[in-house]
Amino acid sequence: MTLAASPAKERAVRPKRPRQLSQAMRCETAFRLILSECLEEVAINHAAVLAGDPNALHHTRIALTRLKAAIAFYGPMVADGEWTRLKAELKWLSAFLGATRDLDVAIENSKGSPEERMFRTARTEAFEALKGTLQSERYQQWFDGMWDWVGSGPWTTTQDRRAAQRRAVPVSVFHARRLARWHQKLCQKSRGLQGMGRNKRHRVRITSKRLRYAIEFSEGGLPADEYASWRIVLKHLRKGQQLLGELNDDEVRRELFESADARELQKRKRKAKRRKEHERKRRSHLLRRAASVYRKVAG
Template sequence: MTLAASPARERVVRPKRPRHLSEAMRCETAFRLILSECLEEVATNHEALSSGDPTALHQTRIALTRLKAAIAFYGPMVADSEWTRLKSELKWLSAYLGATRDLDVAIENSKGLPEERMLMTARTDAFEALREALQSDRYWQWFDGMWDWVGSGPWTTRQDPRAAQRRAVPVSVFHARRLARWHGKLCHKSRGLQGMGKNKRHRVRLASKRLRYAIEFSEGGLPADVYASWRDVLKHLRKGQQLLGELNDDEVRRKLFESADALDQGADEGKAGHQRVHERKRKSQLLRRAAAIYRKIAE
């Protein structure tokens, strides 16, 4: 159960600052800049999100996904007990954001259909729960805790030689090595995409997002010719992520209808059967296109 934050409580306004990575920049500096950008995006969208704006919701989720990708990218350098606690709180927040966003997508894909009203009602309930979370002390403690952790968390003061070395590695060296590793892992995971189950396919989608954001983070931190080759990969990643996203949206929408017995209530058996045939055909087409994209990524 969450507690409502005091209406009189004033928030500290942190000025937005541009992110400029350079090849010689230390990894600890780059990490702080990237995470600050993500948190500033969350802060920028907070008021509109609390008012129910679907675009602000989408942008907040992207910012938090980018935040998690950056933390995973820098891995051992920033892993500590405080992040473990903050990660648990982020999971709590993401559950509310995800439930509302899933309904927004389902509503957009159901315009003019009988189930649209049912989805709108569910969205109202989900958003009320999200707004309560956004106005709670628990949320603000997490948000302020993230800023404190980025600036002065336990990871910043580890004195062992290996930890100090990780913080001091130049961006150009670390990013080149890390991007190559993540790219190799994605290529391995995406093999046989057309025959994958939804869980493995979901992991490919998550790995795609992370690599995409890692490449975007690396702009300015790699030599121009090196980054140019990653830009080609980025172009394919965006296409692949879109296709896998459409597959995921279809799956979420189908689950929402099944949980509400929407097919039984709003369609006869013949119509439902026709819908299943259409869904299988669409899934096959999307998977075929996605598999072709991921083959290009692996080239």
């Protein structure tokens, strides 16, 4: 069953779902609830993204990051071949969203600087590519496919007994165990952060972001006293994500500047090459005419 026909229709036909989980809720129900919220957020912002709104684009990227975090959190109990296909399509879509978003951030951080104009030019080009993507049949098929997968994908009927048992586990049990595991994983990865290279630091940032979203998903799904301790972790994660995000923005901005500068250099080279070719042809043309005249002079 298709749960939504299109991003344009989604806003009109689907009411906002309740935000919080409950402790006794089955994991299968919680998973559907979380992913539905993420897809609704994408649909709500669709028109504004097409209109060029940077904030709508940012919210769309967050919704898709949360979606991926939720699927990773519930892991084997929901993963199947159809998700593998949809995930590849999501990677394709994310590349266009990310390229435009990176330039939005670079523009915001370059106000009044010489490179701002360069970033704005690059943003116009990136946005046109993104707009074409969001209006494509390929995107529409991916979006509808995601709703179909959430509602009735292969994971919902798999005969794997262990996966079925996991889907029936109460949220309070599964989330407590899974959060503890993800927290331990982040603690291990973040050791020696100051001496890390960029790639390892990026993995810490991704792991941190996923744990943050997982904790936010868990609100209502854990006993109040238990969730209170996770709130403290959440506070630190938000601050850490902000700091690592600023560091990443600086690195991306530098790369964008170098890339834009390289493109500008290539444009100048191509322009000089065309000008040189034009001058060569003009010189040849003038010399042919002059030679013709002087042959007449020679009689």
